[in-house]
Every structure is written in structure tokens, then in C-alpha cells.
Amino acid sequence: MVHAILLAGGSGSRMQTETPKQLIELGGKKVVCWSLDVFERSDLIDEIILVTRKEDIPFFRSEIVDRYGYKKVRRICPGGERRVDSVENGLNAIEDEEGGERIVLIHDSARPFLTEKMIADSVDCIREGFSACTVGVPVKDTIKQVTMSGGNVIGASTPERSKLYIIQTPQTFKLKTIRKAYRNLKGVDDQTRSKVTDDTMVVEQYAGVSSVIIPGSYSNIKLTTPEDILVAGAFVSQ
Numbered sequence: 001m002v003h004a005i006l007l008a009g010g011s012g013s014r015m016q017t018e019t020p021k022q023l024i025e026l027g028g029k030k031v032v033c034w035s036l037d038v039f040e041r042s043d044l045i046d047e048i049i050l051v052t053r054k055e056d057i058p059f060f061r062s063e064i065v066d067r068y069g070y071k072k073v074r075r076i077c078p079g080g081e082r083r084v085d086s087v088e089n090g091l092n093a094i095e096d097e098e099g100g101e102r103i104v105l106i107h108d109s110a111r112p113f114l115t116e117k118m119i120a121d122s123v124d125c126i127r128e129g130f131s132a133c134t135v136g137v138p139v140k141d142t143i144k145q146v147t148m149s150g151g152n153v154i155g156a157s158t159p160e161r162s163k164l165y166i167i168q169t170p171q172t173f174k175l176k177t178i179r180k181a182y183r184n185l186k187g188v189d190d191q192t193r194s195k196v197t198d199d200t201m202v203v204e205q206y207a208g209v210s211s212v213i214i215p216g217s218y219s220n221i222k223l224t225t226p227e228d229i230l231v232a233g234a235f236v237s238q
Contacts, residue, residue: 001046001102002123003175004039004072005090008032008052008060008109009079020056021223022109027236031223032060033068034112040072042119045105047074051090054078084196088182094175102175103127106199110223111169113235121214122172132178132203134171135216139164168216171199181207 008022022032039045050073052060057076065073077093079086087106094104103126107114118135125133143164144155178199184206185193196202200211219235221228 001097002044003047003049003094003102003104004045004170005049005051005087005104005106006032006035006039006109007079007083007086007090007107008050009056009086010110020053022052024223024229026112026229026232030064031112032064032109035107035109035114036064036068036070036073038114038116038119039107040070042116044119044123045072047094048072049074049090049093050076051079051086051093052076082194082196083198084182084185084193084202087199087202088186091175091179091182103172104175104178105170105172106178107170108222111220112223112232113217113219113221114170115217115220118170118216118220122170125212125214126172126174130212131174131207131209132172132200132211133214134167134198134200134211135169135220136165136167136213137216137218137220138162139166165213166216167198167200167213168220168222169198171211173199173203177203177207177209181205181209 010021024031026034039048050060057078060076075093077089080089103123105119105122122133122135139161142161143159145157145159146153147156181203185202203209203211221231223229223232
């Protein structure tokens with residue numbers, strides 16, 4: 001069985017709008033609906049767990065799930081203070097079942113240009129025997145490791161660009177692997193939890209599992225600032 005956890009609990013503060021970024025209109029539909037449409041169409045996805053802010057659950061149920069007929073959304077659960085808390089809640093919403101290797105994809109709804117190929121390639125990777133994988137693309141720019149000196153940002157070193165990737169979502173795991181990692185993460189302090197930026201980092205540090213990186217897309221952008229909406233609009237127009 002293949003589960004999809006779709007994170008849709010952002011506040012939109014960096015987007016400089018009162019509307020949560022997952023509910024901004026893009027190409028005639030809500031941002032969250034772009035990902036929901038792809039998960040709903042995919043023959044590989046059996047269940048969608050939608051994670052959003054507690055106060056937004058009634059809206060998502062009536063105005064998104066029911067209104068547009070998303071049959072695979074079996075649960076809408078509340079998010080948490082941090083991304084890791086929201087993922088943990090999503091994992092806890094997946095019911096325990098006997099038998100069979102289960103797979104879970106975790107995706108940010110703020111990345112509206114998910115494709116069925118990304119889903120298929122991710123599921124294939126896990127079914128081939130790997131425990132964790134993520135989509136990603138090689139960096140195009142030179143990256144600097146920096147230090148601070150007298151209030152100035154100083155370039156300290158330059159990592160080899162050929163070894164650097166931009167990591168995206170979906171990130172895909174054997175369910176037992178990601179659950180083990182989150183069980184181990186549960187006991188750490190809040191400061192450490194706040195430094196976790198994605199789920200591949202969780203399995204690396206708390207399950208000892210490295211992730212296979214499979215091809216993503218440069219169009220698989222994350223909507224974070226107003227400029228990103230302009231770029232997304234250009235992709236939609238294509």
C-alpha cells in the first residue's frame with residue numbers, strides 16, 4: 001500500500017499575504033489542488049493524508065476535499081508547530097496493518113508542479129529495495145560555505161558544485177524506516193528539532209539511512225516568496 005502525506009499547513013508569512021500560500025490562486029485553482037490532483041490521478045497512490053492547521057480543517061474538508069471530490073483523501077489531521085511535528089502527525093494518522101511492505105511519500109503542497117512520473121520513479125526506487133529516496137536536481141550556481149565576521153558575511157570555502165544537489169519533494173520511504181527515524185527523533189530537545197529541514201535529514205540522522213536522489217525538475221519549485229508566484233505563473237502559462 002502506498003500512502004501520500006501532503007503538508008498544507010503553511011502560514012504565508014514570507015509570502016507577505018494573509019492568505020496561506022497553499023490557498024493562493026494559481027492558474028485558476030488553489031495551490032494545494034495542484035498536488036492533490038496529481039496524487040488523486042496516480043494509480044500508485046492508495047491513500048492521501050492531508051495535514052493542515054487545526055483551525056483550517058473544516059475549510060479543507062468542505063471547500064477542498066468535498067467540493068472537488070478527492071476520494072483518496074481519507075484523513076485530514078492537524079499540523080504542528082514545526083514541519084517535523086506536522087509530518088509526525090501525518091505518520092501517526094496512517095493505520096497499522098498486517099502484511100506487505102508499505103511506502104509513504106511526503107510532499108509539500110507549496111510545490112505545485114508535482115508530476116506522476118516523480119511519484120512513479122519514487123515508488124519504483126523503494127520497490128527496488130532502497131529504504132529512502134528523494135527527487136532533486138544539480139545546483140546551477142557556485143555555493144559558498146560562509147562565516148560571520150564583524151557583521152559581514154565572509155566566503156570561507158567553495159564546495160565542489162558537481163557534488164551538490166537541490167533537494168525537493170516528494171521524499172519517499174519504507175513506512176517502517178521513516179517511523180523508526182521519527183521515534184528516535186521524538187526524544188530530542190526542541191532546539192535540535194527546529195533545525196530539521198526535511199525528512200531525508202531525519203532518516204540520515206535518526207535511522208542511519210542515506211537517501212537515493214532521483215531526477216526531479218527545475219520547475220518543481222517551492223512557493224515561498226512573492227517572486228515565486230511570478231515564476232509559477234510563467235510555468236502555468238506554458
